[in-house]
Amino acid sequence: MSALLRGPFGRRALHSLAAPYALDALAPPEHRRFERHLRGCDRCAAEVRALREDAVRLACSTAVAPPPALRERILAAVRTTPQEPVPQPSRSRPGRGPGRARAARPSPLLVPLTTLTAAAALVVAALFGVQAARTQDALDRERARASEIAHVLAAPDARASAGRDARGGGLAVVASAERRSAVVTATGLAAPGNGRVHQLWLVRPGAKPHSLGLLDGDTPLVATGLGTDATSLAVTVEPRGGSEQPTTSPIVQLALENVGFGE
Amino acid sequence: MEGGRRPPRGGGNTGEAEELLARVARGDQRAFEELYAVVSGPVFGLVRRVVRDPAQSEEVAQEVLLELWRCAARYDPGRGSALSWVLTVAHRRAVDRVRSARAAGERERREGRRAHGPAFDQVAEEVEAGLEREWVRRCLDRLTALQRQSVTLAYYDGYTYREVAERLSLPLGTVKTRMRDGLARLRHCLGGAV
Numbered sequence: 472m473s474a475l476l477r478g479p480f481g482r483r484a485l486h487s488l489a490a491p492y493a494l495d496a497l498a499p500p501e502h503r504r505f506e507r508h509l510r511g512c513d514r515c516a517a518e519v520r521a522l523r524e525d526a527v528r529l530a531c532s533t534a535v536a537p538p539p540a541l542r543e544r545i546l547a548a549v550r551t552t553p554q555e556p557v558p559q560p561s562r563s564r565p566g567r568g569p570g571r572a573r574a575a576r577p578s579p580l581l582v583p584l585t586t587l588t589a590a591a592a593l594v595v596a597a598l599f600g601v602q603a604a605r606t607q608d609a610l611d612r613e614r615a616r617a618s619e620i621a622h623v624l625a626a627p628d629a630r631a632s633a634g635r636d637a638r639g640g641g642l643a644v645v646a647s648a649e650r651r652s653a654v655v656t657a658t659g660l661a662a663p664g665n666g667r668v669h670q671l672w673l674v675r676p677g678a679k680p681h682s683l684g685l686l687d688g689d690t691p692l693v694a695t696g697l698g699t700d701a702t703s704l705a706v707t708v709e710p711r712g713g714s715e716q717p718t719t720s721p722i723v724q725l726a727l728e729n730v731g732f733g734e
Numbered sequence: 735m736e737g738g739r740r741p742p743r744g745g746g747n748t749g750e751a752e753e754l755l756a757r758v759a760r761g762d763q764r765a766f767e768e769l770y771a772v773v774s775g776p777v778f779g780l781v782r783r784v785v786r787d788p789a790q791s792e793e794v795a796q797e798v799l800l801e802l803w804r805c806a807a808r809y810d811p812g813r814g815s816a817l818s819w820v821l822t823v824a825h826r827r828a829v830d831r832v833r834s835a836r837a838a839g840e841r842e843r844r845e846g847r848r849a850h851g852p853a854f855d856q857v858a859e860e861v862e863a864g865l866e867r868e869w870v871r872r873c874l875d876r877l878t879a880l881q882r883q884s885v886t887l888a889y890y891d892g893y894t895y896r897e898v899a900e901r902l903s904l905p906l907g908t909v910k911t912r913m914r915d916g917l918a919r920l921r922h923c924l925g926g927a928v
Binding site: 487488489490491493494495496497498520521522523524525526527528529530531532533534535536537538541542544545546548549550552553554555556 | 759761763766767770774775776777778779780782783792795796799800803804805806807808813814815817818821822824825826829866867869870871885886888889890892893894895896898907909910911913914917918920921924
């Protein structure tokens with residue numbers, strides 16, 4: 472006789488949990504117990520699937536368009552967030568991933584951090600790529616840069632934002648208003664053309680744009696000493712070596728209010 | 735209004751989300767943008783309904799949507815529609831959040847109506863959602879009061895069935911049955927697949 476037939480959670484009692492389960496109305500211990508039962512009960516699985524589809528009808532009736540800023544944040548995060556490669560055979564819900572491969576990842580309950588960590592991973596990868604053949608001086612500069620990047624990413628007020636140009640090229644920023652620093656990464660911008668470069672500008676109200684430097688592919692650029700009155704970042708195409716002031720109109724511009732500036 | 739079943743849901747979402755998820759699983763960022771357009775409204779609306787707090791709702795929705803990107807490969811078409819999978823994940827996360835908030839005594843109790851009449855602004859709502867909302871509302875009205883309360887306290891407010899039983903002063907068995915019958919009646923009234 473199966474152990475399932477005995478005790479307070481006998482087979483029939485377990486079956487009756489299908490509806491609460493479909494409504495996510497089981498406390499964790501019962502939830503786990505029912506999921507174990509589900510694995511060996513095709514009839515329950517079919518019933519749960521049907522009940523879930525019913526519950527989803529309740530969900531669809533609540534649809535509301537999210538704020539546009541959410542889209543920007545998520546698409547920016549997607550550009551730097553690695554995907555889980557292998558489908559999980561169990562019916563565990565996403566986020567409860569395999570341990571080792573993702574051990575260094577924060578829990579899925581901390582997505583703002585996930586975003587930042589993913590950005591950090593990209594930054595670190597880019598740094599390694601760039602560091603390959605540099606002199607000691609250059610390496611020291613890179614280290615200082617990496618250190619500042621780490622500080623920005625670790626700042627308690629660090630926030631991420633992203634913007635895109637008409638062709639889908641983008642500018643992603645992680646900034647700390649407290650540290651007055653930002654890490655800026657360009658991805659997918661159209662090549663600036665022969666003898667021309669991408670130059671990054673800080674835009675403030677009532678002041679001329681201030682050059683933050685030239686963008687080198689998708690190597691992150693660290694901007695320090697930012698005033699909290701900074702309202703946006705802009706990228707223009709300039710002659711090689713850059714310009715004192717922008718000579719063309721921006722190909723992409725990103726407001727900084729989402730990352731704690733411009734107040 | 736008059737009886738009869740609801741015609742199958744319009745909007746062409748069925749099948750589209752499945753295909754998009756498959757492309758997203760292969761790392762296609764454009765497909766993710768399209769998927770976002772399809773599912774972000776339902777995900778955000780549901781999370782907002784359960785979590786209530788706007789800032790926390792955004793956080794949970796972000797978590798869920800980013801997880802779709804990371805874990806798209808986990809979707810198994812054999813287990814139901816893509817939208818159903820997405821919303822199941824979203825609901826689970828929203829309920830986790832609201833329960834931990836409750837456990838920590840954080841949940842604000844500024845309470846409006848619950849099963850009907852959403853508390854948030856309706857400016858950005860899609861027409862499709864409006865129609866669906868109206869149908870669901872009508873069908874919920876056809877349930878008995880106990881069926882309706884059992885289903886909505888669990889699904890929209892994130893209570894466990896034990897908590898629902900306590901709130902309604904009903905035996906556990908009765909609540910489980912009301913939940914199952916309520917969902918079955920909803921299915922009959924709404925008809926069609928998601």
